[in-house]
Amino acid sequence: MSDFKVLFVDDEEELVKTIVERLGYRGVEAEYSLTGPEALEKLESSIFDVVVLDVKLPGMSGIEVMEKMQISHPQIPVLMITGHGAPAEEEDIPEGAIDYLPKPIDLEILLGKIKKAVEKIEQK
Amino acid sequence: MSKNNTSSDEQLLRERSLAFFGAVVASVSHELNNVISIVDQSSGLLEDFALMSERGKTPPPEKLRLVADRVGRQTQRGLEIIQRLNTFAHSPDYPKNECNIVDVVRNITALSERLADLKKVKLEISLPDRELQMLIDPFSFQHLFFSIIRRMLDCSESGEQISVSVVEEGGECIVIIESTIAKYEYKSDELDILLSGLVPVRLISDSGGGTTTITLALGDGTA
Numbered sequence: 001m002s003d004f005k006v007l008f009v010d011d012e013e014e015l016v017k018t019i020v021e022r023l024g025y026r027g028v029e030a031e032y033s034l035t036g037p038e039a040l041e042k043l044e045s046s047i048f049d050v051v052v053l054d055v056k057l058p059g060m061s062g063i064e065v066m067e068k069m070q071i072s073h074p075q076i077p078v079l080m081i082t083g084h085g086a087p088a089e090e091e092d093i094p095e096g097a098i099d100y101l102p103k104p105i106d107l108e109i110l111l112g113k114i115k116k117a118v119e120k121i122e123q124k
Numbered sequence: 125m126s127k128n129n130t131s132s133d134e135q136l137l138r139e140r141s142l143a144f145f146g147a148v149v150a151s152v153s154h155e156l157n158n159v160i161s162i163v164d165q166s167s168g169l170l171e172d173f174a175l176m177s178e179r180g181k182t183p184p185p186e187k188l189r190l191v192a193d194r195v196g197r198q199t200q201r202g203l204e205i206i207q208r209l210n211t212f213a214h215s216p217d218y219p220k221n222e223c224n225i226v227d228v229v230r231n232i233t234a235l236s237e238r239l240a241d242l243k244k245v246k247l248e249i250s251l252p253d254r255e256l257q258m259l260i261d262p263f264s265f266q267h268l269f270f271s272i273i274r275r276m277l278d279c280s281e282s283g284e285q286i287s288v289s290v291v292e293e294g295g296e297c298i299v300i301i302e303s304t305i306a307k308y309e310y311k312s313d314e315l316d317i318l319l320s321g322l323v324p325v326r327l328i329s330d331s332g333g334g335t336t337t338i339t340l341a342l343g344d345g346t347a
Contacts, residue, residue: 015162018194056154061242083154
């Protein structure tokens with residue numbers, strides 16, 4: 001298993017379960033949360049190295065979760081999942097996120113971005 | 125109403141109708157994207173299993189069954205979304221049409237579900253088993269219904285509830301939208317214009333006792 005841990009946050013349960021399972025087959029330790037408050041709770045009780053966060057979450061949005069994380073866990077890099085396409089410019093990536101990924105997610109690209117985020121932390 | 129007012133009302137209604145159409149399509153396309161994402165990941169998972177088999181590690185049959193069930197469920201979900209979207213897309217074809225109000229309400233409520241989910245508001249529906257045919261402009265009626273639900277959602281907090289029901293009473297078809305929202309201001313220029321063009325729909329609002337109820341009575345146009 002990897003020496004880093006990923007938290008994947010999306011309200012589509014069948015999607016997150018499948019992605020977490022596939023990441024597991026690639027040696028990446030990952031867990032999921034279906035809501036923002038659930039994710040914030042998990043961040044309090046476990047150590048995660050990267051958070052993958054859907055922009056559109058029921059109740060507390062992905063942006064709100066990230067704003068709270070910037071206060072409680074500013075060291076954890078966040079990859080945002082956008083519903084459609086890519087932000088037009090780099091500056092359109094929600095503030096606080098290090099990168100984005102459009103849905104449907106290409107797992108190999110996701111994996112590459114996760115590893116890049118982990119490398120950045122290690123370099124610090 | 126002066127001719128100039130009528131013209132600006134028509135312009136406003138056209139703009140709002142287009143915005144309504146766009147809001148529904150955007151919400152539905154987001155939901156369809158989720159369905160495709162799940163099918164896409166399931167296909168990827170099967171590829172992972174195929175690779176494992178090639179390396180001599182056969183996945184247990186129950187895992188394959190789970191993926192097959194998941195794809196079947198999501199295909200059905202996608203088909204239902206497309207069916208709803210198609211019905212909705214054809215609703216402006218006949219501005220005055222004999223419609224089964226039960227089906228129209230079922231469809232537009234389902235199309236509003238994602239917006240309610242995002243607000244964590246429970247959207248419930250209770251419909252009669254039989255058809256209730258009315259002569260009505262289905263697109264404008266859905267626009268009015270959606271506007272009411274959207275305004276209710278704007279005023280609601282997470283955990284609140286909106287219940288939609290349809291009953292027949294004294295020759296009228298009554299659409300009741302009840303909510304646990306205490307303060308709801310339903311009046312808006314958009315709703316006023318929609319209502320003025322939607323004879324025979326009458327709107328009755330009752331806000332009190334910590335709840336809000338909007339009743340749409342569809343009468344004179346009974347087919």
